Every structure is written in structure tokens, then in C-alpha cells.
Amino acid sequence: MNNPSVDVRQWIDSRPMTRYQWAILGLCFCIVTFDGFDAAIMGFIAPAILQEWTISKAAFGPIMAAAMIGLAAGALLSGPYSDRLGRRRVLLVSVATFGVFSLLSGLAQTPWQLAALRFLTGLGLGAAMPNCTTLLSEFVPARMRGFLVTLMFMGFGLGSAMGGFVSAWMLPHWGWASLLFLGGVLPLLLLPLLYWALPESVEFMVGKGEPAARIAKALRPMGGHFDSTSRFIAQGNQPQESEKRGVAGLFSSGYLRITLSLWGTYFMGLLVIYLLTGWLPTLIKDAGLPIERAAVITALFQLGGLAGILLVGYAMDRISPRAVIALAYVAGAACVLAIGLVSVDSVLLGPLVLLAGFCINGAQTGLNAYAPAQYPTLFRATGGSWMLGMGRFGGIAGSLLGGTLLSLGLPMNTVFAVLGVPAILAAIALASGPRSQARPSAISLGH
Structure with a gap:
């Protein structure tokens, strides 16, 4: 006797958004907001660093370039790990990475120290955004995916703009390092909440062959009620050439x-x-x-x-x-x-x-x-x-x-x-x- 199959992709697409899914959107929005704040902050503090360290704009160029290279490297490295280890795990590591190295950037004493630390910060920043996109895309109904994912990306603009306003207030009082400290503290304060509340993608679990009991449990906050005969499938879990990953x-x-x-x-x-x-x-x-x-x-x-x-x-x-x-x-x-x-x-x-x-x-x-x-x-x-x-x-x-x-x-x-x-x-x-x-x-x- 065949067990009834539940296509988790079709199941999510057929249902209205729940508070649980809105909460996932909110968590991803926060990550992207802090990502935007940290990515933009160097532009706001650059004049203060140039003045304090008495270096030229040309000497400051490698610092800006290091962050850009780190962003590219972080994006390229994180995807394969996310497909192997899970979106949640890679997101937690990426947030911890850009939080810790942003904090350490505030302690830099030379341009080359700052460049190296901004490269490492960029690794985390570059990994966070694409994994937020993938995780959220797999949790929301397809009919709303375009709007909800772009809504999440509004957080990046909000974080970038927030950097300007906060810089205008903090720079005169505490100096440029305080902005880098803030850029590190904010994501690290969010990290315990992410660890407790951010779920793993259900589609990822199906594709990896996780026990169906775990998948059923993950669907429960979205209104899923499945019995012991349920089987779970997900559209798009197998590539056309199954040997390639x-x-x-x-x-x-x-x-x-x-x-x-x-x-x-x-x-x-x-x-x-x-x-x-x-x-x-x-x-x-x-x-x-x-x-x-x-x-x-x-x-x-x-x-x-x-x-x-x-x-x-x-x-x-x-x-x-x-x-x-x-x-x-x-x-x-x-x-x-x-x-x-x-x-x-x-x-x-x-x-x-x-x-x-x-x-x-x-x-x-x-x-x-x-x-x-x-x-x-x-x-x-x-x-x-x-x-x-x-x-x-x-x-x-x-x-x-x-x-x-x-x-x-x-x-x-x-x-x-x-x-x-x-x-x-x-x-x-x-x-x-x-x-x-x-x-x-x-x-x-x-x-």
C-alpha cells in the first residue's frame, strides 16, 4: 500500500502566509539590515580615518577594495557549503563572522590591519545575503515570492541609510572605531535569537533525506498536520544530472x-x-x-x-x-x-x-x-x-x-x-x- 505523498513546495504554495513565515521574513530582514549597515559604514567613516592616520586616498584604496573582494569571495564560497550543510548553519556562521571581524576592525592600528580585517568581514557579509534569499524563497508561497524577497532587500537600503544618520551622531563623540564596534555588536546580539528561532529549509531537508518525522515537525508551525503514513517530496530537489552537485x-x-x-x-x-x-x-x-x-x-x-x-x-x-x-x-x-x-x-x-x-x-x-x-x-x-x-x-x-x-x-x-x-x-x-x-x-x- 502506497503512502500518501505531500509535496512540500505545493503545500506551502497553496496556503496563506502564517505568522511563522512572517517571523522568518523578519529575521532575514534584520540580517540584511545589519549587512547593509556594515557594508556601507566605511564610506561614512573614511574621512575620519584619513584625517586621524594622515594617509592619502590612494593608501585608503586597498581598504575599500579588500571589503569588495571579501564580499565576492564570501558569496562564492558560501553557496556550496549551504547546499551541503544547510542554509541555517551557513547563515549563523556568516552573521557571527561579520559581527566578530567588524568588532576587531575597530581595533586596527594600521591601514593593512584594517584592510585584512575588512576582507574577513566581507566574507561574512558576502555569505549572508544570498543565503537569506535562498532560505526565504523556500519558505514563502511562490505567488508572493517576488514581493516578499524584494521586501527583505529593503533592509539593505535601510541599514545603509541608518549608517549615515548614526555616523553623524557617533563620530563627533566617540570616533570612527565606535561605528565598527556597533556594526559588530548588533549582529552578535541578534545571533542568539537566530540560533533559537531560525529554522532550516524544509525543501533542503527533503532533498537531503532527513527523517520525515523531522520534516513533519518543521511544517507544524505553518499549520501542517501529518500522520505516520505521510511521505514528503519537493519539486526541484533533483538536478537533471543527479551525479553533479x-x-x-x-x-x-x-x-x-x-x-x-x-x-x-x-x-x-x-x-x-x-x-x-x-x-x-x-x-x-x-x-x-x-x-x-x-x-x-x-x-x-x-x-x-x-x-x-x-x-x-x-x-x-x-x-x-x-x-x-x-x-x-x-x-x-x-x-x-x-x-x-x-x-x-x-x-x-x-x-x-x-x-x-x-x-x-x-x-x-x-x-x-x-x-x-x-x-x-x-x-x-x-x-x-x-x-x-x-x-x-x-x-x-x-x-x-x-x-x-x-x-x-x-x-x-x-x-x-x-x-x-x-x-x-x-x-x-x-x-x-x-x-x-x-x-x-x-x-x-x-x-
Whole structure:
């Protein structure tokens, strides 16, 4: 006699959100918020460090680069471990890592000490975000996934903005080290709550062949009531080539085009974002506006992104997610090109920057919600984290490209014409990728 099967993916998708699932969203939101605070804090404290240590901006460059390299390495390393050991365990380690090394960064006495500690902090920061994305994606209904994952990513912007306000208050009183101490204390205070309340992914447990009694217990807070005859399966737990796992699975038959598509899209998107946010103030100032005005206009890019994140996530749950993201990139490219066609003193400059941020930041964050569903559970975290890790190199390229373009003395419209190209390429890369196909796996009670 066959035991009745429960597809945990379909079961979660068919039910309303429970308080338990909202609590998981809240915990992931907190992790991403502290991630955003710690990732942005160096920009706020850099002037104070330069003054206290009497070093040049060039000497400070390796400190900033070390954190970026750590972010990329953390994302690349964490995915395979998450697929092998579990999302929960890797998340706990990543939060502890960036908490401890942020604290130690406040004790640094030389630029090279600070660079090394910021690299280690970056390892934790880079690991946290993709694993939050994967865990939350596997716990929420598919019909709400786009909105809820992008809602979680709002925490990153909140944390970054919080860093500015807190810095303005703490720097005059306690100095730059106090901000790094705070960036370490906050996640470490959250860690006991995460250890107690953060669950392991049910889909991961099914894919790993965990005892069905444990899976039934994990589903109970979401309203699950299962008896001794229940069997659990989950769509997408087996890759098409079952012998391949981890990074090898990303290049297996049926997933290679998806992998390259996501990498290309994320790389191009971050290239545009880092180039704009890093060099737009200088570009506008060189065109004749005061630096205060340039800073305000650049801030509009981030402000537009907050609204774009929510709208793109909402639309992804109602229309084809891939089409929504691709169209947002195309619209963002159009806005960037339009910026180059108006003068710096035009009243249209601010609204166009706002719309560019709305579209490009919305598309980029939407891609984080889109990517996990493109891979089977057994290498889903690897797929998401490697996309973020490879995309970080786009951010590095954007920072370098901006300096090169400005050094050439190109006119503003030419610079923005160049900027529109990677946004278009991001849309093309995404549209060229196929959808993944996955097969279910099963486990029965007492297995």
C-alpha cells in the first residue's frame, strides 16, 4: 500500500502566509539590515580615518577594495557549503563572522590591519545575503515570492541609510572605531535569537533525506498536520544530472545557459549601479554644479530604487518575472540615455535620475528573487550565491570604468550613452536564458 505523498513546495504554495513565515521574513530582514549597515559604514567613516592616520586616498584604496573582494569571495564560497550543510548553519556562521571581524576592525592600528580585517568581514557579509534569499524563497508561497524577497532587500537600503544618520551622531563623540564596534555588536546580539528561532529549509531537508518525522515537525508551525503514513517530496530537489552537485551542477546539461544568463545580467546591472553611485557626483560637479547639488541628485538614484524594488517585486508575482526584470532594465537604459541628453541645470535631471534608480535598482533586486527558482534545491544556494559573487566583479569593473571615462574628459552625453549599453546587455542576457527544469524527490516517514 502506497503512502500518501505531500509535496512540500505545493503545500506551502497553496496556503496563506502564517505568522511563522512572517517571523522568518523578519529575521532575514534584520540580517540584511545589519549587512547593509556594515557594508556601507566605511564610506561614512573614511574621512575620519584619513584625517586621524594622515594617509592619502590612494593608501585608503586597498581598504575599500579588500571589503569588495571579501564580499565576492564570501558569496562564492558560501553557496556550496549551504547546499551541503544547510542554509541555517551557513547563515549563523556568516552573521557571527561579520559581527566578530567588524568588532576587531575597530581595533586596527594600521591601514593593512584594517584592510585584512575588512576582507574577513566581507566574507561574512558576502555569505549572508544570498543565503537569506535562498532560505526565504523556500519558505514563502511562490505567488508572493517576488514581493516578499524584494521586501527583505529593503533592509539593505535601510541599514545603509541608518549608517549615515548614526555616523553623524557617533563620530563627533566617540570616533570612527565606535561605528565598527556597533556594526559588530548588533549582529552578535541578534545571533542568539537566530540560533533559537531560525529554522532550516524544509525543501533542503527533503532533498537531503532527513527523517520525515523531522520534516513533519518543521511544517507544524505553518499549520501542517501529518500522520505516520505521510511521505514528503519537493519539486526541484533533483538536478537533471543527479551525479553533479554544487558548482558542477551550475554547468550541467540544462543549467549552463541559465547560469551564464544570470551571471551576465547581474554583472552588467552592478556595473551600471556602482558606476553611477560612485562617479555621478563627480561627473555632475565637473559639469558645473556645486557638490551639494550633485550629492542630492545622486541620492535620488537610491531613493528611486527603494520604490522600484517594491513595484518590481509586486509585478513579478503577477506577470512573467523574467519579462518584468528585462523591461525594467530596458527602461533604466532609456532613462540613463535621456540623462545624457539634458543639461546639468535642467529641471528634468533629478526626475530622470530618480527614474533610472527606480528601474535599474528594481530590476537588480528583482533578479535576486528570480534566481533561486531557476535551480533545483540541491544546488540552489550555490546558484544564487555564485550569481551574486560573479556580479561583484561587475561592481569592481564599474568603479574602475568610471575613473577611466572621467579621465578621458568625455562629454556628459557620451558617458551616459556608454552607461546605457550594459543595461541593455543585462536585459538581453536575461532574455536569452531558458527556464530550468527540475524533478521531485521523495522521502517517507522513518526513512
